[in-house]
Amino acid sequence: MRLKRLILASSAAFFAMSSTALASRPTEGGYWLQEAATPVMQELTKLHNFVSWIILGITLFVMVLMAYIMFRFSAKRNPVPSKTTHHVGLEVAWTILPIIILLIMVVPSMRLLYLQDALPETEMTIKVTGNTWNWEYAYPEFENVESFISNPLEKEDADAAGVPYLLATDAPLVVPVETKVKVLVTSSNNLHSFAMPAFGVKMDAVPGRINETWFEVLPGKEGTYYGQCSEICGIKHYKMPIEIKVVSKAEFKRWVANDGAFTTSVAALGNNNMSGGVTAAQK
Amino acid sequence: MVAIPHGDTDGHEGDHGAYGDDKPGFFARWFYSTNHKDIGTLYLIFGIISGLIGGYLSFKMRMELATPGIDVFNSEHEYLVFVSMHGLIMIFFMVMPALIGGFGNWFVPIMIGAPDMAFPRMNNLSFWLLPTALICLLISFFVPGSASGNGFGGGWVMYPPLSTSGSPGPAFDFIIIGLLAAGFSSIFGAINFITTILNMRAPGMTMHKMPLFAWGVLVTAFLLLLALPVLAASLFMLFTDRIDGGTGFFDPAMGGDPEMFQHLFWFFGHPEVYIMILPAFGIVSHVISTFSKKPIFGYLGMAYAMVAIGVVGFVVWAHHMYTVGMDVDLKAYFLAATLVIAVPTGVKIFSWLATMWGGSITFSIPMQWALAFIFLFVVGGVTGVMLANAGVDTALHDTYYVVAHFHYVLSMGAVFGIFCGFYYWFGKMSGYLYNKWIAAVHFWLFFIGVNVIFFPQHFLGLNSMPRRYIAYPEEFELWNQVSSAGALITLAGVAAFFVMLIEAFVRKRPAGENYWGEGATTLEWTLPSPPPFHIFNTLPRIDDNDGH
Numbered sequence: 001m002r003l004k005r006l007i008l009a010s011s012a013a014f015f016a017m018s019s020t021a022l023a024s025r026p027t028e029g030g031y032w033l034q035e036a037a038t039p040v041m042q043e044l045t046k047l048h049n050f051v052s053w054i055i056l057g058i059t060l061f062v063m064v065l066m067a068y069i070m071f072r073f074s075a076k077r078n079p080v081p082s083k084t085t086h087h088v089g090l091e092v093a094w095t096i097l098p099i100i101i102l103l104i105m106v107v108p109s110m111r112l113l114y115l116q117d118a119l120p121e122t123e124m125t126i127k128v129t130g131n132t133w134n135w136e137y138a139y140p141e142f143e144n145v146e147s148f149i150s151n152p153l154e155k156e157d158a159d160a161a162g163v164p165y166l167l168a169t170d171a172p173l174v175v176p177v178e179t180k181v182k183v184l185v186t187s188s189n190n191l192h193s194f195a196m197p198a199f200g201v202k203m204d205a206v207p208g209r210i211n212e213t214w215f216e217v218l219p220g221k222e223g224t225y226y227g228q229c230s231e232i233c234g235i236k237h238y239k240m241p242i243e244i245k246v247v248s249k250a251e252f253k254r255w256v257a258n259d260g261a262f263t264t265s266v267a268a269l270g271n272n273n274m275s276g277g278v279t280a281a282q283k
Numbered sequence: 284m285v286a287i288p289h290g291d292t293d294g295h296e297g298d299h300g301a302y303g304d305d306k307p308g309f310f311a312r313w314f315y316s317t318n319h320k321d322i323g324t325l326y327l328i329f330g331i332i333s334g335l336i337g338g339y340l341s342f343k344m345r346m347e348l349a350t351p352g353i354d355v356f357n358s359e360h361e362y363l364v365f366v367s368m369h370g371l372i373m374i375f376f377m378v379m380p381a382l383i384g385g386f387g388n389w390f391v392p393i394m395i396g397a398p399d400m401a402f403p404r405m406n407n408l409s410f411w412l413l414p415t416a417l418i419c420l421l422i423s424f425f426v427p428g429s430a431s432g433n434g435f436g437g438g439w440v441m442y443p444p445l446s447t448s449g450s451p452g453p454a455f456d457f458i459i460i461g462l463l464a465a466g467f468s469s470i471f472g473a474i475n476f477i478t479t480i481l482n483m484r485a486p487g488m489t490m491h492k493m494p495l496f497a498w499g500v501l502v503t504a505f506l507l508l509l510a511l512p513v514l515a516a517s518l519f520m521l522f523t524d525r526i527d528g529g530t531g532f533f534d535p536a537m538g539g540d541p542e543m544f545q546h547l548f549w550f551f552g553h554p555e556v557y558i559m560i561l562p563a564f565g566i567v568s569h570v571i572s573t574f575s576k577k578p579i580f581g582y583l584g585m586a587y588a589m590v591a592i593g594v595v596g597f598v599v600w601a602h603h604m605y606t607v608g609m610d611v612d613l614k615a616y617f618l619a620a621t622l623v624i625a626v627p628t629g630v631k632i633f634s635w636l637a638t639m640w641g642g643s644i645t646f647s648i649p650m651q652w653a654l655a656f657i658f659l660f661v662v663g664g665v666t667g668v669m670l671a672n673a674g675v676d677t678a679l680h681d682t683y684y685v686v687a688h689f690h691y692v693l694s695m696g697a698v699f700g701i702f703c704g705f706y707y708w709f710g711k712m713s714g715y716l717y718n719k720w721i722a723a724v725h726f727w728l729f730f731i732g733v734n735v736i737f738f739p740q741h742f743l744g745l746n747s748m749p750r751r752y753i754a755y756p757e758e759f760e761l762w763n764q765v766s767s768a769g770a771l772i773t774l775a776g777v778a779a780f781f782v783m784l785i786e787a788f789v790r791k792r793p794a795g796e797n798y799w800g801e802g803a804t805t806l807e808w809t810l811p812s813p814p815p816f817h818i819f820n821t822l823p824r825i826d827d828n829d830g831h
Contacts (some may be wrong), residue, residue, distance in 0.1 A: 029761035031742035033678060041678075048675045055665035062661045065636055066654065073575070075643045081576040082641035091581050094633040095626060102622045105672070110615055112674030117611035166756045185608075190445050191541065193606060193681060197747035202677045204607045206542060207444060208535020211608030230606075230681040230749045232438045234449060235359040235431045238752035 024198040025167055025226040034197045037221045037246070041200030043112050051105060058101075116200065119214050122182035126173065130185070130192030130205035130229070133236035137173045145260035152239050167226035172243040174260075176252035180216045193231035196242060204231055217246045306816050317403035318816060319388045322410050324712065326384030329413060330701075333376035336421075338777065340369040342770055345736070349767035351757050362753040363436030364428065368420065370439025371458070374559065375465045376417050378697045382562040383507075384410065384472060386704045387500045389712060391476060393807045393814065394494045396485025396823045401478040405471050412468035419461030427452035438751060440548060443533040443541045447524045456525070459518050466511045466518075473507035476500055485806075487825035491586075494805045495579060498586045499565030502593040506554040506561075509597070514551035517544060542607055549600035557596045559693060560660075561589055563700020564631060567653045570707050571635050573802040574650035575642025581634045588627035588634075595624050605676045614673045621671035628664055632657060647799070648722045652703035655730050659699060663691025666741065684744025690737045702729070702780075710794030713787065714813040721783040728776030735769030 024034055036042040072078065129136040131149070138147035150169040158165040175181050185194045187205035195202040199215040227242040247255065306312055316322050344365050347355040356362045388406065392399055400406045428435045428450050435455040437445040446455055480501045484493065493501075521544070523530040531537025533544045572579045579585060601609060601617045609617075635657055644650070666688040670676050679685060702725075710716050739762035748759045755763070797808040810818060 026746045026748065026756055026758035028758050030746035030758065031762070032745050034747060044674055044678055047672065048669070048678070051669050051672060051675065055668055058665055059661055062632065062636070063658065066639075066658065069636060069639045070644065070646075070654070073639060073642050073644050075576075075645045078641070078643050081643040083577070084641055085578045085580055085582065087581075087637070090637065091584055091630070091634075094629060098626050098629040102625060102668075105668075106619060106622060109618060109672040109674055112672070113615060113618065114611060116674050116677060117614065164756055164758075166754060190449055191442055195681075195747075195749070197678060200677055202606045202680055206607065208540060209542070209608060227747070228749050228752075232363070232442070232445065232751045234429075234445060235363065235436070237363075238359070238749075238754050 024223065025164060026197075036200070037198040037217050037225065038200055038215045039218065040112075040116050040215065041198060042218075043115055044200040047108050047112050050108065054101060054105060116213075119182065119212060120180055122180040122214055124176075124179060125182045125184060126175065127184045128173075128186070128194050128205070130187040130190070130194065130233070130240075132189045132234055133229075133240040135169075135173075135192075135194070135240060135242060136188075137171075139256075139260070142256050142260075145256055148260070150243065152241050164226065166239060167228070167241045167243065169241055169243040172224065172245040174245045174247060174252065174255055175217070176249045177217045177222050177246050178219050179249065179252075180214060182212060182214050185211045185213065190233040191231045192229050192233045192240070194227075194242060195230040196225055196227040196244060198225050198227075199244075201227075202230055222246045222248060315407065316410075317399075317407055319392050319400045319403070319406065320712075320814065320816075322406050323385050323387070323389030325410050326380045326388060326413075327386075327705075327712075329410075329417075330377050330381030330385055333372055333380065333417060337369050337372040337377055340365045340372070342774060344369065345767045345770035347753060348755075348763045351755055351760050351763075353754050356753060358432055359753050360429070360431035360436050361434070363438075363751065364424065364432075364434035366751050367435055367438050367441075368424070371420060371462070372417070373693075374439070374555070375462065376413065376420075378559045378693065378701070379469065380413060381701045382559065382566075382697065382704075383469075383476075383500060383503060384413070386496070386566065386701075386708070387472075387476060387503075387562060390708065390807055391497050391500050392479060392483070393810065393818065394497050394805050395480060395483065396488050396806055396819055396825065397479060397483035398817065398819045398822075400475050401483055402475050406475055409468045409471040409475065412464045412471075416461040416464035416468065419457045419464065423454040423457035423461070426454050426457065428454035440545075440552070441518075441521065442548070443521060443524065443544050446521055447533060451525070456522070459522050462518055463515055466515045469507045470511050473504040473511075476504040477508065480504075485819070485822045485825060491583065492825060493586075494565075495568040495582070495585055495589075496562065496565030496805075499561040499563075499589055502589045503558050503561045506558050506593050506596065510551045510554040510558070513547055514555075517547035517551070520544070520547075542604075545604050545607060546601065549603045550597075552603065553600040554593070554596045556689075556692070557592055559697045560700070561593065563656070563697050563703070564589060566700050566704040566707065567635065567656050568638075569805065570649045570653040570703055571638050572804075573707070573799050574647055574653075575639045575644050576800075576802040577638055577642040578804070579634070580637035580640075581630075584630055585634050588630040591627040592624060595620065595627070599624065602671060602673070602676075605673045606680045618671060618673045622668065625664070625668055625671075632661060632664075648717075648719055648726060649703050649707035651723070651726050652699050652706060655726070656696065656699040656703060659691055659695035659734075663688055663696055666691065678747070679744055681750050682744035683740040683748045683750060686750055687737045687740035687744060690733075690740075694737065695733050702726075707799075708807070709787070710798050711807055711810075711812045711814070714794055715787045715790070716792040716794045716798065717783050717787040718790070721779060721786055725776055725779035725783055728772055728779055732769050732771075732773030732776050735772055736766050737769070739763075739765045739769075 024037060033045050033048060036045050125140055127138040127140055135150045136147055137150060139145045148171050150171045153168050153170055155165045158168050185203045185205045187207045189207060192205040193202055194205055201213055201215050203211050203213040223246055225244045229237055229240040312321060343355060424434045427433055429452055435450050435458050437450055480497055520532045524532055524534060531539040533539045533541045568579050568585060599617060599621045602621045605614060670679060670688060706722060742762045743759055748755055794812040796811055797803055806823060
């Protein structure tokens, strides 16, 4: 445990150099989307807000209309009911109008979908493997950086380090800012889902398949980002968070030159820790 | 408009007019029952019992989630078992039996002027398969599921590998057997409804004069008939995959693919959503029409909107799977197809409003449930439009936003439809009138309660809280607490429901033939309350001028 804290402290010191200590995570009592850190998430937020206005409008329209009808045509105010049962114009109108609204919505929706899913030329690749229950990160393009396991911190460790429990890990995924990163996602056992809300990324980890997605963190958005496994994967489903550290390009270079510095030692620790975790689970 | 022949019977003594009322003894009546009304009653009682079980599961989960840590459940596994079983029990053993088996059996034959269902004995089999199935599911709680404990904790969607190599114990085998039994029950029921509706309508009761509830059940029956065999097949594939050295349909190590199961499951699962809501659409239509004292507006549009929803419902399944790594063009198709469903749904909403327009509305208890249904279904429907956008769904998939969405259409859509029908027909089925003040207390507690539970869950989802988590970061605590408080209000509402039931059966205020008055025009209101054991010994004749 002490070793782990030491490593945490050293990695914190290492990344203290990235002066903007931005951290994106769920907000206290939050009721809207998390702040966007990638162009995809910016577009996603825009579309979400646009559609929100439309659906809010529709709901209010129905509510107000209903309230008016309930008032105006109550048995007290309208004792004699009409016998109207058809109105072709009206029926055509309430078929056509929703179609028009949907057409207005579908254009930006398709644009977002293709922006998100059609992979651009990416500058680097990371490979994410979901294990039961932790994440393994690999940098296939940097041979000196060994793949490592990212374990969740126990509550006392998280509290000691001043990082959020159920979000923080002992070894974050490290990526450079302003770089198009391709993410390959797979799983060694159960289904999992690699999710990073601030990036607009969520991709299932499926055994026997390699899914790909991508992100590019906007300039000035260096910092720590938190996500959580988003596909039911067994008893520790709630406890396999995803932590991503976004650093400047120069820092990332230094980190790679350092053989992924802290992470290699953490990976060894992570392995020990994992076997410990499994026995705990089996109990 | 409807001519019911009275008098001259050549049957038994003591007949009510043209009706036979010779009930068999208790055991034969309730255990060998072939009478559609008795079987309907059995289904309703069964639905209430299952609802209590499923409700208990959800209540305990809500109490757990009131705080970020783990403090109500003994283990994480137990929580996941509750999550999974809540879904399965509520869907297969509460909503479906109540709406289709209960009200469908009771009122489809009466509404179309048929003496009973086409296959009364198969009807009996349909019902008795269900308690058998439920017992299998309940057994699964107490037998080993995985190394982590008893019961199956893989979610109601039962995705492999969590349901194959992830849950090697017998718990999941019991669920497979139970769901197969429930599936066969529904398939038999569907065959029965289709045959009854297509062949046993009274003279003059053309398809285009048939009440909308019968239309809803007819479309539902077709969906069941087409969707459930797919579920049965995929469950059976899971079953053989689970055998050591068995098949490997969903096992990548043997050349299979876990995503295949998801496609099969949702090919059943999406029509299942409409299976649960279409009969409720029918009930709400009758209630709106009755209490507005107006015939339903745009009857044909309403009937064919349900048909359209049923048809389109079969080609949109993969919108439950936007994040599995599908090809982008495929996603684009499912996005567009899903949005299309909003159009017939809009037709239904606006037609209900137009039915009320110009009407003479009384706000009796069933009407309150119907109005609340429309409002809540709109809220659940529009968040469905949001989720249909594959791009936005990337952020919302598997979060509490989805939980909020489908509880708005089910926990508030389907369940409000059930209560709407229950209060509409309670007097007809039991022969007694309920106390409307207790019923009003039930309605308001329930209406406020479910909104307090589920509306804040939109916020949790937007703030990215994933589903099926027993513990969560502290940032999510506020809205979870509000949500759990709502569960307490809803619980009080459920208590009021039972007080209402007990009071009505103790006081025994007799209900007349047509206690809703001139607005209620379907055939059940021409019969006494409760209707005699055998009905329509001479078929009613529906006049030509009874147009919609």
